[in-house]
Amino acid sequence: MKIDFANIQKAYKEHQAEFEQVTLEVMSSGRYILGKETEEFEVGLNQFVGSKFALGCSSGTDALLLALMALGIGPNDEVITTPFTFIATGETIAFMGARPVFVDICEKTYNIDVTKIEKAITKKTKAIMPVSLYGQMSDMTEINKIAEKYNLAVIEDAAQSFGALYKGKRSCNASIIGCTSFFPAKPMGCFGDGGAVFTSNEELNDKMKAMRVHGQVQRYTHKYIGMGGRLDNIQAAILNVKLKHYQSDIERRQWVANQYSKALTGHAVIPYIKEDRSSVWAQYTIRLENREKVQSALNELGIPTAVHYPIPMHLQECFQYLGYKKGDFPISENCANEVMSLPMNPYLTLEDIEYITNNLIKII
Template sequence: MIIDFANLTKAYQEHKENIDRAINDVVSTSRFIMGEEVKQLETLLEEYTGAKYAISCSSGTDALLLGMMALDVEPGDEIITSPFTFIATAETIAFLGAIPVFVDIDESTYNIDVNRIEEKITKRTKVIMPVSLYGQVADMDEINELGRKYKITVIEDAAQSFGATYKGKKSCNLSSIGCTSFFPAKPLGCFGDGGALFTNDEQLSDKIKSMRVHGQTQRYFHKYIGMGGRLDTIQAAVLLEKLKHYENDVKRRQDVAKQYDQNLKDIVITPFIKEDNTSVWAQYSIRVKNRDNIQAILKEKGIPTAVHYPKPLHLQECFEYLKYKKGDFPISEKVSDEIMSLPMNPYVTDQEINYITKQIKSLL
């Protein structure tokens, strides 16, 4: 049995006719930049999340950059975040000359440990940036309360959690700014790079919209230092078609996760979803000992796996200048050594799940 990890081909084939038509409409009219589909998508994203303003952009990484730029993050500012995430979270902080300040994770959810944030707040703290990892939202109420207490803005890095809920409210609409990614392998993915920001603040929205087109307020008149951060119209057209079916895709992901849980719950450490949360299952990640050996054997049996993430950010070579060392964030380090993601997409079959879990059980 050969199993597809993300099954992007099936995701395309399922809606091929409508997606092809949407792409061809853009090509035939040559509305490649800021075409009508971009605005249509933003309107639907606002309706979906409940946020007043959705601003599409060129990637999830650029969404984080634009959010911090709109808040006037400057060199020397401190941004509190997690060391257990994709590098873009901290990379964008460093890119602006700000200082990533890491806080270890909760071992059950793998999101930032809210009980450890306050001790890292200083007079230079400009932003708290929790990551909603693997599809589950971080503890936003407690984080927002800290933001209010110390007058610090909260940005949710929701690159993996678009569509997830937290106490009945959608991810991306839980703080001053939410940022997400539409990278092809995300739960809602386009056919290249894409992302979006969300806010309920009209001034922030206007500023972000300006900054994604080089800080223009009108053509060739520049109020801000900005960037070329627009979402291509073709990607907007693809997302418009895929968004129509997204709730069903999320439900199918949840069904896959439930079956994994049932088959593996007494065998390995399976994902923990808090009672007030729902996950969109960007990944289904278990924890195992002897991970490299297990991965190699599973690969021989046609089962792809991945590691999200094998080395926490504080130990990455590019962040040596921050002077962190091994042992500074022991939970992140422990999880990085054990975490392993299984095939997760709406098309994983019962037969495939049973095969995958049977092979894992045989190795433990």
């Protein structure tokens, strides 16, 4: 038996006729950048998320950059975030000339530990960037309260949680700016790179809209230093199709997660989702002490696995200049040594899941 980890090809085949129709329409129209499809997608994003404004952009990384740029974050500023995430979170802060300040994670949710944030705040702190890891949002109420107390901005890195709920609110609409990614392997992925930024602040939206097109407020008139951060129209067309079916995909991902949890309870440390929120299951991630042995054995059985993420950011070579050392964030380091993600996509069948879990339990 051969299991597909993300099953991107199946996602294409399920709605193949729709995808081919909309892409042909864009190709024949000659409107490849910021056209009708992008505008429709942004309206759809607003309706789905509940924010006042949404902007499609070229990637999740560029979404984070637009947020930081619009907030004026730069040299001598500090941004608090987690070391246990994909490199883009800390990388974008550093790219702006600011300093990433790491705070360890909660061992149960893998998201930033809100009880440790205040100790990391200094006079240079300008923002907090929580990451909604694996599909579950961070403790946004507590984070927003801390931010309000110290007059800080909150940027939700929601690259893995688009569509998740937190106390009835959608991810990307729980802070001043939310950012997400539509990388192909995400819960809602396009056929290339793509992302979006969300806000209900009109001034910030106008800034990011201009900065997305080189700071341009009208043709060849540039108010800000910006970037070429636009979403391709063909990707917007594809995402319009994906968004139409996304709630169904979320429900199917939840079903897969339920089957995993039912089978693996008592055999491994399974994901913990807080009662006041949901996950879109960007990953189904368990913890094992003998990860390498298990991964090798599963691979021989045609069951792919992945590690998200094996090296915390404070131990990455590119962040050596920050002066962190091994042992500074022990929970992140322990998790990095033990987490293992199982195949997760809406197309896994009960037979697939039983094959994965039965073999996993035998190996453990």
